[in-house]
Amino acid sequence: MEKIYEVILKPKREFRVPVELEVVTPNNFAGKSINEIISQVIYEGNRERKLGELFEVKGEVGESPDNIRIIIENSCNKLWRIGEGMSAGEIIVKGDVGHYLGKHMAGGKITVHGNAGSWVGAEMVDGLIEIHGNAGNHVGARFRGEPQGMGMKGGKIVIHGNAGVQVGLGMIKGAIIIDGDCLEFPGMKMRGGSILIRGNCPGRAGADMTGGKIVICGRVDSILPSFYIESIEKATKVKGEKIEGPFYMFLGDYLASRRAYGRLFVSIPNNPHLKNYAKLLEEGGE
């Protein structure tokens, strides 16, 4: 196995305004000396700084981004845009991170041992993001105003805690797995890919979706009226992982399109208040 070069970044002081770290990626570090790295320009609020002014940088840097591992110690939620556009290598964050973690990421791996801000993996193309704490809103979402077709195009985001609203907004391919709960509108405007929520969701799942798959294992307060019950499934699969049910399977969102084929799986045992749907199925539809 090839040698892994580790670079360790440690904040020199506490930050009170956002620090934009779009330069902290294995792709950007590759082939640079430590001196070159610490002279990279970053912004703290509206002030221009050198990376070395704010961070202690130690370690060795390899030629190829594939075998670079960046470790950020004592991280806090003021550090934004870590791993933006990275396509190889690894970033490990010990602590919290701010917004735009792994935005436009095209490969590699990011692990966060703490909580993350909003827009985790926004518009990502490939790679893996794993967060051991909670994440903010818009996990794997497309940015505001972007046309259809700009959502998450691949890769995998795993959040071991909870997530906020609009998980996977406009998603096209890839997978988002949330072990905890999430807030409203998971899979909004989704066109493909899959979202697994092991916890609860307050509702409005899959609003405006025309494709893809959402699986909710916990309680869902209500299903949107533009979704139709299709069948009852014993189990389903997300990225090759078998998820035991049984589930109600809904198709929708018929407000978005007359030929919508978005699939919404909702656990039966955790949602006794949805039992009318089972009756509808027995009666053979409307």
Place this chain on the structure above:
Amino acid sequence: MNNQILIKNGYVYDPINKIDGEKMDIAIKNGRIVPLSEIDESKAKVIDASGKVVMPGGVDMHTHIAGPKVNLGRLMRPEDHYYSIVKLIPGVRRSGTGITTPSTTVVGYKYAKMGWTTAIDPASPPLKNRHTHEELDDTPILDKAVFILMDSNWFVLKYLEKGDIEKCAAFVAWLLKATKGYAIKIVDPGVAIPWIRGKGYGLGLDDQIPPFNITPREIVRGLCKVNKMLKLPHPIHVHCNRLGIPGNYQTTIETMKAVSDLADEDVNIHITHVQFNSYGGVGWANLKSRAEEIAKYINSVNHVTLDMGQIIFGEATTMTADAPFEYALYHTTKWKWGGAEVEAEAAAGIVPFTYKRKNYVNAIQWCIGLEVALLVQDPWKVVLTTDHPNGGPFTSYPEVIAWLMSKKAREKVLEKLNKRALREVALPSIDREYSLYEIAVITRAGPAKLLGLDNIKGHLGPGADADVAIYDLNPAEVDFSENYEVIEKAFSSALYTIKGGEIVVKDGELVKYGYGKTYYVEAKVEDALMQEVLGEVKEKFNEWYTISFENYEIHDHELRHPQPIKVGGV
């Protein structure tokens, strides 16, 4: 303070003073161009322009840079702003964003970088003009003005319906003064009236506009008479009926003919973004270029001028007061649509659009703009525009200049165009190439003259405002038709831009910014007539408007640097 500048040995292109590339010195003192004898060379800052081109500062007479609909466009298109950040440099520039719908600050900087120093926003509804002026005031460097939408104004229509041209003229004069506007803008005459009921798409020149007993033809003729009566500096600025609809070239020619009898020697109608109005065929699938017919008519008369409305392949944000057309366009893009209606005055729509080389329609549109500009013989009748941001952003002007000056540059684009479109257009067979002098006409002298500002703008004779652009081009050495990249590079980043006697851009980088003037027109009208008309207007105003008459008028103190232009009138 050293406020004298001497530009030495440049190749000067100054069409108003008939100077075609002569080696000359230009002297600047106290913000004006002065005779060489008036400045003291030892005290002046000397710019050595040998081997460079010196032109007056550019004048853009049709660019949507401010106002409520531009702002709505900005709001609608956050994706236009994420990745185009102009960072703050304390003391030099403010920050801003945007490509097709840039912030006010970015507008000023990008124009200055290209050597343009005057820009006119061509359409603002009178009621919202306070907002337009706020934005124009915030636009650095440029001198500016704004045209006022009048074609669907209920008062105008009421007076024209009765045939009361004098009263209509008095109203127009009051409206221009009250809203600090510069000229009469007509957008798809009368279209906002049927649009209130969701109709109006494809409104023809002779269709009635209920509830008013009037047709678009009568509106154009009426306002043309008003324009003449008030002796306004700019002719009526007309966006023709049926814009963007295949087969509309006849409507365009009809519109021009409609006012041909009202002209004596002078220009009395300006057809704007003519590219969108020169379509033949009966549907999008068999769209044809009718640039030749349009050019033929314009070559045969002297009362019409036009601007190109050239499209640029890539992103654009279409925004026009032709609301039904925008709604129809939205159904072809199915992405976003913004609509707005201004009480008793106008309506507007906004749709983001992407022009594609391989698209048959877009390819023909691209050819039409250039065909018109190349087929019209007299460059004084043509103005270079992209109808920013409808056809493309104004930052593409250097590209358009290269296309006009070099057949090779056009051929390079033609290679990549839709093949079926190429069989339908005449552009590949046109050999004409613009000279640098003609480019100076269509980007500077021509628009300045059309705006009636040719005493202070668009030339380098003594008395003119010291708005000068110096480009790194050597006409003695470079063959422009072969080396079109050189033209594009030179025009996209001016060596020096001087605005009002101050150097604002050096080597393509902004060094300083200030704020320019806002021109508006004050037309003289007899007191008795004005009182009578205002009496009538006040009476109806409370009925038709949600704001009071007293709050409608914009006062001089609300503008940063107001500059009235007084004209004779009724």
